[in-house]
Amino acid sequence: MKSDFKFSNLLGTVYRQGNLVFTQDGTVLLSPVGNRVSVFDLTNNKSFTFPYEHRKNILRIALNKQGSLLLSVDEDGRAILVNFRARTVLHHFNFKDAVLDLQFSPDGTHFAVACSRFIQVWKTPDLTEDRQFAPFVRHRVYAGHYSDVTSVTWSQDSRFFISTSKDMTSRLFSLHSEEKSVAMTLAGHRDYVIKAFFNEAQDTIYTLSKDGALFRWEYTEKPTDESEDESEEEDESRMSWRIVAKNFFFSEAKVKTATFHAKTNMLIVGFTNGEFRLYELPTFTLIQQLSMGQNEVNTISINATGEWIAFGSSKVGQLLVYEWQSESYILKQQGHFDSMNALAYSPDGSRIVTASDDGKIKIWDVVSGFCLNTFSEHTSAVTAVLFAKKGLVMFSASLDGTIRAYDLVRYRNFRTFTATERVKFNSLAVDPSGEVVCAGSEDTFEIYVWSVQTAQLLDTLSGHEAPISCLAFGSENSVLASASWDKTIRVWSIFGRSQHVEPFNIYSDVLAIAMRPDSKEVAVSTLSGQLQFWDIENAKQVNAIDCRRDILRGRYQEDGFTAKNSSRGKNFNTICYSFDGLSLVAAGINNSICLYDIRNEVMLKRFTVSQNMQLSGTLELLNSKNMTEGGPLDLIDRDGEHSDLEDRIDTTLPGSHRGDPSARKTRPEVRVMAIQFSPTAASFAAASTEGLLIYSVDSSVVFDPFDLDVDVTPMATLECLKGKEYLNALVMAFRLNEQYLIHQVYESIPIIDIALVALDLPVVYVDRCLRFVALLAMDSPHIEFNLLWIKSLVTAHGKYINRNKAEFAGALRSIQRFIARIAKDVVTVSKRNGYLYYFLKSSYDIEADASDSNMLEDVESDEEIEEESSDEEGWFGPEGKQPRSSFAADSDSE
Template structure:
């Protein structure tokens, strides 16, 4: 089995903190997610990682280069299309805002109470010192909050916590001194140039908007501070203008403060986000209210407007919300929200199209694995969701929660159609659904029993007793005749749930069992224990056949308060989730550390180790601690600095004493880097991990690597194309499969005439059947040629049916991939037919109505 899985996407978390941006074409939104940046168009997450959580991002005017700055001021210059890091720089201080000049030649960055302007490094050539400091601008008495460039890139205006704004020129201008804009009574959030650069607007946190224009004398002429020897006064009219307040406006939103604001010069729209979750649009300079709407229960942390001024993007950090609003039609373009607290569990649907997640906030969310969007949220649980499982058909989802209920959801009508409860209130921590989808079982934390219900009737069928500690894991065998349970009482039990005997002999493991999984063929069980071992149990013999020692593999990462090294710290040396690959050849395991490990089952060796995050804002990602960060009061990162905040609402502490989980109120805390659940996709091409960062998806991406199947000297792209041009489609297809270059296979595949498909499929050698079927399964997901793909699938299954049946075990992942694509076809065609039926019904009803009126 291949283990070259690479990071593909980050779902489950759409926004954390920092500012959101639109791309220059206005069709995509860039959102900081922890120490990564997600692009919401086709929904992808760039592969690079900052050292810590991202504080702000800036995009070049051409949309090719992204500047990503973390909380410590360390920045990366990233090529957006490729997702690769071009250059790195440390600004030495925390950065509040950064902005590219409109011509793309300079980058302005806040630096405490100063502003630094750097020349933009080249994205094409490698340089020894790519960042060159152009100038450093001083004058503010407190931290600079924002920077706004003029359209000509000659000037920029800054705002500060000292309640002023200042106007600077990029290059020295004779006789010019930086202009100060005062008069506000609170922090100035932003300052903006009008489209003609004749007007400047400043917005303060207390809800005041000042309009600054040129002062006028009695003759109604603009007053300018132009030196007598100055040339080019018209060119630098902004610099020589004597600015004065012409109008003062107020938002009059009682009890709220302005948190963020932006301005669109083309339409003169001022967009403001308030601490109450309300945003508003005002047309300047008349200050005419255009639109006001409450879109969140918490304050709006960031706002952006696309270049056309039609779409607005909002980010709410506390709720993790990202919204894109079209204000003219008053409709949502995008509305996504992740789990409010930690993500506890995940499950792939049987066809691999959907991923269900359960969180500490009591919500169950279902995500589309291809697009990465959440399309339904079930909020019925009143406590943390511990486990979710799909029924084998994929249309029913089950969830178990600490609120003492197990719920079943219909994914066709999107409703909770059944709720299962126990005779006495208990907390459920594990869940299993039999392959038929008719029986659901749940294990409890406090009563140590396993409850069985009928899905059809909702009645309690049986209660299995025997464990003397919480039941940490449950799993049905693929045939459905046996139920395996793992418990903290250091035992694994096998139950014949549909037989007459309800007793089971315990299989003792080395320590408290934390998770278990059945191999796809049902002949083996893998159980994870608290001492870091993976025990493999032979189902037929009822005893442990082999053990993998994983303590050293998963250990790593030192917490800020650890007195011992990572190698001697026992707290992170166990797995809490384990799953088999689709062919059963490997085992994937994750736990309370930053690593996820793949083991080869036959050899018992580690194949590969994945680090889920390199984010230093999380606890447990560093191997070595810096002794300079240790003080008499403990580590600097753990010291509560809430009382030092400048704003009253930031100094208040509303936390519950002693609360450590599910309490993300305002205080200094660091979340642990850990994996709560890992699962393999049914196709075997990807796996997902529910981690502190969100839902991480890793997949096999062969398009970026050269991996030929059977390479010879005469096998070249030119020879393949010449063979294809001569009409030898079978030979060309075999050559393309041997070279294993996806673009070539795609070209040859689509060049085959539909009438020759059946003949070519029949003559294809058996050694290439799996590769071609896997390619067809991938092609089905992205191609609009439905009939063409269906002809290939039908021809391949008909011609090689016996060959595939004899190898159904190793071909299971290919079959599931095909099923996933064909189910997508069925859904699309059914949806299109329904829409056409509704349209035809409407047209016929209108015709009947018109005929009745005429009569």
């Protein structure tokens, strides 16, 4: 069992707040999710989340045009500079104020930061410059606004930028000091100016205000009296930016955000009621008018080609990518509105199902990070989800008093199980065969057992003297383990004749239970912070681990004592065995996930759930200056100080520590409600306050024996190929990642050695080899050669591929596409060859019949000649009739 797990992705949430950014090619979208940044590859259907974390939620992100530097800033103005391609943190910096906008210049040499009422322009770090002490060098600070700056927009040539502010004005600035005369103030709006844009020729400026007014400014000549005599030197002083057109949206809602695509002159505007519109400028022609829901549109971004538009709504965590020309959605995702309660891996490890307090169940694809389907049949919080029937059926338990079964082939709810009385189900267990489903409740002391086929209540298991807290089924002999508030666990034989069981006394409240995959051992987590392991056959305790010192406990804002003296969170609420039963992962209402070795009773590794300071329980020490007479400074309601009316209206719910962090007055607490290992043993998932955290084994550390003593160069690769060391040459070519070299080695391997090379190929190169063969085979004329490679690779590494279906999904789809195309071509060619064969055969038959008739006529004429010269020896031979008889025999045989 490997223990080198690392954070790899964040699912369950696609957008929180801030702005969305497209890469230069327009196929990759960057979205801030809490204090992290997620990247969605829209063409390859993949996603990943950067491993670094901010101390607070991210407010703005920006990516330079070259796609090499990513700059993200949190709510306190702390920035992190990241190498986007290498995914490594380069520098930390503090702007010391809330950043309202952040934009890189089109040429990538500078970036502008809007802090309060000032605009700071900084130089972008450049590799060509000499080494310098500070990566960030400030170019200049621009002032002029007397209220907060709302946006900054660069011109196409990176010489100018225009800023908008809450003081209802826009200001034009020049990057270079010699062009400072360009600076000008554009006034005339009656509400906050939200955005301002340059057109492609930079001779027109559009300014947009919150009340729905769009002004078009052009650089024209000032009106003067005809009687005045003016010299040519004064002509430039008479040029100025003036309003030439005013347009209005006439919407009941306020304008929230907007963006402009200069190449196509298209303006996209988002409103507070969830509506968005597309206009063509300068004619102000309405192209489309749609809505993404009832909540406001917080951010809009458009890619470089102007085809895809991204929308984000922070209220419900919704993310849309819309293709306006075809009027279709490229991406339409939304996270859980409330906190997640449970999760379950599919048997092949390619999907994860999550359940939430909002009553919804979502199915997530592990590789892409996207939600595949949402079930909303439950009317209350969903407390548990489980798979059965090899992943074709899913079961869920809810506080609405129902257990539901879902068909994951047709994505529908086909069974609903209820008890004889209305009870709230808080635990669920399913027989691996999918024939029986069991559920427990805190309202009664019984365990309910239903038949899946008939949906009838088969039995109620009685014996516990307190409410049921958790259930677990064994995968080998269908043994059911249950835990209760009566400080006991019981093991039931569901299909046995006797239902009499002996309780195992735990001497503390059981918070979680898990059964080993071989159904011979059960593990429980207790309220006293202990992990206990019981042998089911002998009914005795075999191991125990004290976890209280392993848990990272944080201090809450309202606590009057230190985290060391707190009794909160000193236990685990969810545990899960590894696939081999030798390790166990545990988590709870604290900031730690612990991985334990059961045999040696030691902790292998501890993971920190989050470093977000906006969650309670992440800090061990608090700053005393934040404590006031009215309580903690961070918990004082300051909504009445906001300048906007909609920000002053309080619509949040008070007091809850769970649920949507943006919809609560108090800070949500860091917690992990469910945790589970992947069936492939390569990762595990944790349902936390921040979302669904995925920790996986780094595939780059897989042992490769060819890293030991081989000098990997192209010349060495060709030498190995000449020496008929085909496996070494192929692996060295893959390590060099040169396509021409891989192609040369691949086609130089003899057919007789393909099976042997495929069998000995290290598993780290199987996926790359399959992808290369699939890509090459689409245009290669060597069909049989490529099919032999595919057959040998699949035969030799079929078990490994089956265990890691999610990793090989892309390669297998490419192989399937190639085989489907080849099969189609082969069928087409065979049909054509069949028709050609029939044609040639019929033509041959006609010619054969004609030749036979001609030969018969020749024979008859020869017989007449023979009769006339029977007394002489002719060219027929001495016998005369012998040639004819031989010919007749040949004709008869034919």
